[in-house]
Amino acid sequence: MVKIGNIELRDKPLFLAPMEDVTDITFRYICKHFGVDVMCSEFVASEALIRSIKKSTEKLVMFDYERPMAVQIFGNNHDSMVEAAKVAESYNPDFIDINFGCPVKKIATKGSGAGMLRTPELMVEIASSIVKAVKLPVTVKTRLGWDENSIIIEELAEKLQDVGIAMLAIHGRTRSQFYRGVADWEPIGRVKNNPRIKIPIIGNGDIKSSEDAKNAFDKYGVDGVMIGRGAIGKPWIFKEIRHYLDTGEHLPPLTVTERVELTHMHLLKSIENKGEKYGVLEMRQHFSNYFKGLPNFKETRLKLVTAPTYDEVVEILNHIKQEWGDMPLQNNHLVDNCCKKLENL
Numbered sequence: 001m002v003k004i005g006n007i008e009l010r011d012k013p014l015f016l017a018p019m020e021d022v023t024d025i026t027f028r029y030i031c032k033h034f035g036v037d038v039m040c041s042e043f044v045a046s047e048a049l050i051r052s053i054k055k056s057t058e059k060l061v062m063f064d065y066e067r068p069m070a071v072q073i074f075g076n077n078h079d080s081m082v083e084a085a086k087v088a089e090s091y092n093p094d095f096i097d098i099n100f101g102c103p104v105k106k107i108a109t110k111g112s113g114a115g116m117l118r119t120p121e122l123m124v125e126i127a128s129s130i131v132k133a134v135k136l137p138v139t140v141k142t143r144l145g146w147d148e149n150s151i152i153i154e155e156l157a158e159k160l161q162d163v164g165i166a167m168l169a170i171h172g173r174t175r176s177q178f179y180r181g182v183a184d185w186e187p188i189g190r191v192k193n194n195p196r197i198k199i200p201i202i203g204n205g206d207i208k209s210s211e212d213a214k215n216a217f218d219k220y221g222v223d224g225v226m227i228g229r230g231a232i233g234k235p236w237i238f239k240e241i242r243h244y245l246d247t248g249e250h251l252p253p254l255t256v257t258e259r260v261e262l263t264h265m266h267l268l269k270s271i272e273n274k275g276e277k278y279g280v281l282e283m284r285q286h287f288s289n290y291f292k293g294l295p296n297f298k299e300t301r302l303k304l305v306t307a308p309t310y311d312e313v314v315e316i317l318n319h320i321k322q323e324w325g326d327m328p329l330q331n332n333h334l335v336d337n338c339c340k341k342l343e344n345l
Contacts (some may be wrong), residue, residue, distance in 0.1 A: 002223045002224060004038075004068070004137050004139060004167045005136070005137030005165050007068050007094055009037055009038065009224070010037060011049070012223075012225075013037035013038055013223075014035070014037050014229075014241060014242065015037065015040075015169070015204075015224055016036045016038070016041070016074045016226070016231060016238075017040070017141075017204060018040040018043050018097075018099070019042070019228055019232075020042060021042070022042075022232060022243065023039070024059075024273075026266065026270045026273050026279075027266075030262070031231060031238060032066060032274050033174075033265075034043035034235050034238045034239040036238040038102070039070075040071070040072045041062070041070065041071045041072055041312070042059050043058060043074050043113075044056045044060065044071065044072065044088070045074060045075060045083035046073050046080040046081045046082050047075060047077070047084075049084040049087050049088065050080055050083045050084050050087060051118075052238060060091040060093075061089060061091070062074075062091070068094040068095070069093055069095050070095045070096060070139065071088040071093040071096055072092060072096075072099075072141070073085060073088055073098060074097050074102060074107065076110065078122070078125060078129060079116070079334070081126050081129075081130060081193060082130055085133055085138070088172055089134045090136065093136065094136070094165065095136050095139055095167075096130065096136050097136065097138075097141060097169075098127060098130065098139070098141070099140040099141055099271055100114055100116045100140055101114050101143045101171050102114055103143070103173075103175045103178045104176075108175055114142070114143050114146070115175070117142065117143060117150070118146050118150075120152055120156055122237060123158075123160075124159045124163055127140060127164075132164075138164065138165055138166060139168065139313050140160055140168050141168075141170075141226075142163050142169075142170060142175060143171045143172075144174050144187050145174050145175075146174060146175050146176065147174050147175065149176075150229075151174070151187060153187050153191060154190055156172075157197060158194070158197065159199065161197060165199065168199060168200075168202070169201075169203075169204055170187075170201065170202070171183070171184075171204040171205045172187070172205035173205060183204075183205025185219070186212060188201065188220055189220035189221060190220070192221045192222050196249075197337075198308065200224065201223055202224040203216045203220060203225050203226065204225070204227075204228065207225050207226070207235075208237075209229050210240050210241045210245070210250065212230075212279050213227075213245065214244060215226050217245075226315035227241075227329055232289060233290060243272075255325075256320065256321065256324040256327045257290060260320055263283075263286070263290050263291075265340075266282050266283065267279070267280070267313060270282060276309065278308055278309075279310075280308065280309065282309060284304075284305045284333070287301075288304075288305055294320075294324060300320060303316050304320075
């Protein structure tokens with residue numbers, strides 16, 4: 001059993017990584033449907049949170065079915081981060097997560113997110129003060145270091161544990177790598193197998209298949225795995241991994257019909273949460289992702305991502321089901337496209 005403070009999780013829990021403009025309340029609903037164990041809000045800027053900016057406070061809304069769930073905050077000002085943690089606590093999440101890992105330029109180069117890896121003393125100080133300021137468990141998500149010449153995660157992990165951090169999630173890249181290259185799990189394994197480390201260590205980076213997850217548990221001994229980009233266009237990855245860990249067998253790939261049904265469910269939930277206009281609009285990225293790999297799909301895809309109403313979308317979905325039927329569509333990964341978008345931020 002894995003514990004975050006007093007929160008008890010099943011053995012080998014699966015986490016959904018927070019991703020801006022992806023892991024909103026609707027996408028989290030879909031991932032929960034497929035068995036993810038722990039989720040987190042989209043990250044929230046501390047300065048915006050303490051000023052009660054509506055767009056930020058809306059991200060803190062959660063439902064009981066999502067639990068256990070965290071609110072994730074980021075920033076680089078000590079006092080603002082502490083106050084933001086108190087505000088986040090008032091929304092009654094199960095724990096507070098601190099983002100010390102976001103590599104996006106507009107955040108990291110200003111000293112927030114992964115930018116904190118250049119000031120580890122301040123990072124530890126902020127973590128320590130937040131632990132003291134709130135009653136909930138406090139966790140951290142970070143990276144190996146700022147660049148290949150400053151891999152500090154092993155020493156940093158001990159310091160964060162010593163000031164009361166209840167769990168540490170580590171992405172196996174430096175900030176300078178962004179999402180390029182291959183995630184290095186060796187330092188994550190060394191942190192986990194350090195006899196001084198008693199808190200759960202969650203591994204993150206390049207978990208795109210059931211075998212990737214099993215290897216992370218078997219080879220590196222992590223307590224859980226966190227999946228981000230691997231869930232984009234494939235939220236059922238959590239169900240696949242759990243089935244594989246439990247049975248050693250693979251689930252069959254989803255058919256086109258099953259993907260249509262999933263898309264419709266996702267669409268309905270999006271409209272329920274945001275109204276028809278914005279619910280349909282914000283589904284467009286998912287429309288493309290769910291059907292990536294279909295042959296001769298370009299014209300239909302264009303119609304799908306430009307349809308303005310629920311009825312028009314459903315009409316196109318019915319056409320997709322009739323045209324491609326029960327064709328099994330191999331599981332797709334959209335990592336490359338996702339990386340390109342993030343690097344342009």
